[in-house]
Amino acid sequence: MESAIELPECPVCLQAYDWTETVPRVLACGHSACEACLAALPIPRPNLPDAVRCPACTQLVPLPRSHGPSALPKNLDLLRFSSSSSSPSPVPKSKPNPNPNPSPSPDFLTLPWTQSLLPAWKHSILPQDALSRTSVGAATTTDISTATISSPLGRPWCFRKNQRVSLFPINTSPFSSSLSSTEPSQWFRLSYTMRVLEALYQLGDGVRDELGFLVDASIRHQRGLCKVFGLWMGGEQENSRLCLVCERFDRSLADVLREGKMFGGGGGVDSGDPLYNFGMVGMELCEAVMGLHSQGVVCGCLALSCFFFDDFGHCLLDVNQVLLSGRGIREDVGAMDFRKGCDGPNLAESTAFISPEVLFSLFRKDVANDSGFDASVGYGSDVWSLACILVMILLGNANLAAELVESFSGILAEGGCKNFAEVYDVWKENAISKLEALLLDRKLESLLQILASCLSYQPESRPRVIDIWHCICSLFTNTCADDSAASDVLVGKENVLCWLVLGRICSLLHKEADSILPSQGNDNISGDIPDEDMLGSNESNADHLQQGQDDSNLDKGLHDGGLRSVTLQGHHDCVTGLAIGGGFLLSSSFDKTINVWSLQDFSHIQSWSGHEHRVMAIVVVDDTSQPICISGDSGSGIFIWTISTSLGKEPLKKWYEHNDWRYSGIHSLAVSATGFLYSGSGDKSIKAWSLQDYSLSCTLTGHKSTVSSLAVADGILYSGSWDGTIRLWWLHDHSPLSILGNETPENLAPVLSLSIGNNLLVSSYENGFLKMWRNDALVRSEQIQSGAIFALHLDKKWIFTGGWDKIISIKEFSQNELEMDIKTIGSVTCDSVITSLLYWHGKLFVGFSNREIKMYCYES
The missing domain is CATH 3.30.40.10 (Zinc/RING finger domain, C3HC4 (zinc finger))
Structure with missing residues (x-):
């Protein structure tokens, strides 16, 4: 019908x-x-x-x-x-599609941490060459190393040159990539950024959340806190540690007290009333702790070594030192066998002030239940530690912490803590009595009263840090800010989001200690806090809270699969070109042949011979009923080969571009959907040949040197030349359109390769530069190798480059109308110079100057 x-x-x-x-x-x-x-x-x-x-x-x-x-x-x-x-x-019926729902092309490399972690952490990863170490601490997890900024860094880090920083080792064992256990790790290496992201991925959700809270707290509340710059991993070795980088100053509060400059008893940091100096320092100590509380972060312990004086004499809290103190406490507690009374590291030697409820939370549940605490660990724990530091400063008693912790250890070593409250009361009365002798004579009863309440055994009986700040401010300054607006800024969040000492960063030394984490519902810590409250509900932290939720689904990445390489041998000289058509892999070589390979088992099927000179380029026309391969040689010969199951050895057609011995023949080939073949030659011209009768249609001139590369896209022919420029030509009439790269003739280098995709033109150069053009405008230019980049391939989101340095660089890019983001994923170290690249269906084919062809792919 x-x-x-x-x-x-x-x-x-x-x-x-x-x-x-x-x-x-x-x-x-x-x-x-x-x-x-x-x-x-x-x-x-x-x-x-x-x-x-x-x-x-x-x-x-x-x-x-x-x-x-x-x-x-x-x-x-x-x-x-x-x-x-x-x-x-x-109406003629269209030819049915044999595969209406084709499966998507697989990615070359599946890195689960790329999509899940990079958006949230890319601004927190410091460049690898940003730091220069001045000490080699951090060789173990019980020390912090220091470094200096090698060169100034702009946003978002805002470093100044020679600024000192501290490096806290987050992971307790050297980083080992998941690729290290596979045989291809000998040739594949993740980039620096990807290694940092994988190290983050291996740490788990809990550690990443805590790191995110610390970075956010430093950014949002900079007053009173040493700035947390982000993450850094040093060295070229795969077994380097991931470090948290924090601002560092030379003079700590402990150093000041060791110098004998007591704030309360006699002699101050500066001239004047020592109690006034105590007031200024005490307020800044409170502001530092409130800075973390305002972001929902609880330290869990504080020490004099956690506070440093900056270049202007202001006291700041160093988060790295808090983590180091917490990890040391966790290590000491974990080494003690309370049931059997075995000796372990002496906890009493610690100089950190750790509140009773935090200390008991570190022990077994049965021991903690005997402690008599009615509330969970919260901001009150830091109030207790802060008050101890203030008392220590006033009394000048450096052994204040050791006296109490020594009593703790003695009771706990006996296997119980029923007498702990009595021991604590004796210690507290001793400290308060000494304070009374100092403060009552100076009519500072309010300070004595609030410090006494801060040392209450029950956390809920302690005041807030802001109450201590108001008390000190009213006593020692005439500009006390006691209005409600100031209080709202300095008050802690309603829900605690992160515990440092009780958190996962400090517990990395002891995997069995994970059971005490609030997120796992230990009764003596989080019985009153729902899981969602413990993790925080404010939207500002959503990135860090959500970034790892799908990690279990992404474990099918490198952990369940691996990289594979296959070597194809059959040529007798340098491989010059690769192409795929008719279901076969085709390769050209200086040995004057074209080899045909199976795409199923990569076996060699046959060779096409007939060229009398080096075959310089090949191209495939695969959108017709009869696919053909076109090859060009250095003697200007152009050969047409039929690609079919019979694979005849004789060319379908051959002709010579010219017979001028002065020029080096054909260097590049390209075909267009309009039915033309384009050949770039050593005579500086581009010739357009009709694919209907193979006649010369026209000659395009304008380049001043050999035309080394050709590409076709969107109705435009792109030609790259050794003269350093890229010319654009209309396909419909072969008229010149524009010239790229001639703005700075003094910096021109020969163009060696072109690749186009997703409205992006990428060009590689003899000097190791890679340039990217969008809408004929240069959007990026960088030197990625020290030698010439002979091979380049752009496919969807992947950019592959290789050349004289014998390294294949793998980059992933994404773009929108406003910006383009390019990240280096990794590199492949090769044994020979890379001369050609081709990416097809998740497989990367590489031609080398040593006659070999290799196929790299990732198999899940």
Whole structure:
């Protein structure tokens, strides 16, 4: 049964063509659209005001805006057909798609941490060359090393040159990539950023959340806190440790007290009343602790070594020192066998003030339940530690912490803590009595009262840090800010988001200690705090809380699979080109042959011989009923080969571009959908050949040296030359369009390779530079290798480069209308110079100067 005639219509407005309103106008590519729609099409590029993108084939074609679409010829055939009253003819059926739902092409490398972690952490990873170590501490997890900034860094880090920083080793064992246990680790190496991300990925959600809270707290509340800059991993070795980088100053509060400059008893840091100096320092100590509390972070212990004086004499809290103190306490507690009374590291030697409830929380549940605490660990624990430091400063008693902890250890070593409250009361009364003798004579009863309440055994009986700050402020200054607005800024969050000493960072030394974490519901810590409250509900921390939730689903990444390489041997000289067509891999070589390889088992099928000179380039036409391979040699010979199951050994057609011995023949080939073959030659020209009769259509001139690379996309021919420029030509009439790269002629280097995709042009150069162009504008230029980059391939989100340095660089890019993001994923170390690259369906084919071809792929 014959169906009704389907009239031709505009591909934009879908209206049928007629002689009045929707007149079809023919574009240079051969497609048509109505005048109104052509006039409304936007300018595709700022530098192409007289061009449009064809709505049918998306090629860029010229459109004289000054004359309008009416200057284009009418499509009279379409108009006659539309107005014809001839009998209808059946509409031809389109060829059915044998695979209507093709499976997506696999990625070359599956890195689960790339998508889940990079967006949240990319601004917290310091460059590898940013730091220069001044000490080699951090060789173990019981010390902090120091470093200096090698060169100034701008946003988001805002480093100054020679600034000192401290490095806290987050992971307790050297980092080992998940690729290290596989055989391909001998040749594949993750980039620095990817190694940092994998180290983060291996640490787990809990550690990442805590690190995120610390970085956020430093950014949002900088007053009173040493700035946390981010993460850094040093050295080229895979077994280096991941470190947290924090601002560092030379003089700590412990150093000041060791120098004998007591704030309360006699002699101060500066001239004047020592108690006034105590007031200034005490307020800054409170502000430092409140800075963390305002972000929902609880330290759990404090020591004099945790506070440093900056260049202006202000007291700041060093988060790295808090973590180091906490890890040391966890190590000492974990080494003690309370049931059997075995000796372990002496906890009493610790100089950190750790509140009773935190100390008991570190022990077994049965011991903690006997402690008599009614509340969970919270901000009150830091209040107790802060008060102890203030008392220690006033009394000048450096053994204050050791006296109490020694009593703790003695009771706990006996296996119980029923007498602990009595021992604690004796210690507290001793400290308060000494304070009374000092403070009552100076009429500082309010300070004595609040310090006594801070030392209460029960955490809920202790005041807030802001109450201590208000008390000191009212006693020692005349500008006390006691209004409610100030209180709202300095008060802690309603819910605690992160415990440092009780958290996962400090517990990395002891995996069995994970059972005491609040997130796992230990009764003596989090019985009153729901899991969602413990982790925090404010949206500002959502990135760090959500980034690891899908990690279990992503473990199918490198852990369940691996990298694989296959070597293909068959050539007798340097491999010059790679192509895929007709279901085969084709390779050309200086040995004057073209080899055909199976894509199933990568076996060698046969060789095509016939060239009398080195084969320099090959290209495949695979969108026809009969796929063909076209090869060009250094003697200007062009050969056409039929790709079929029979694989005949004789060329279908051959001819020579010219017979001029002065030039080096053909260097590059490209084909267009318009039916032309383009050859770039040593005679500085580009020749266009018709694929219908293989005749020379025209010659494109303009380059000043050998045309080394050709590429076709969106109706434009791109040509790269040894003269350092890239020229653009219209495909419809082969007229010149524009020139790229000639803005700085003094810095020009020979163009060696071109690749186009996703509206992005990438070019590689002899000096190791890689340049990226979008809409004919240079958007990125960087030197990624020290030698020439001979091979380049761009495919969707992957950029592969290789050359003289014998290293394949693997980059991943993403872009939108406003920005483009490129990250280096890793590199492949090779044994020979890389001369050609081809990426196809998750497999990377590499041609080398040592006659080999290798296939790299990732198998899950």
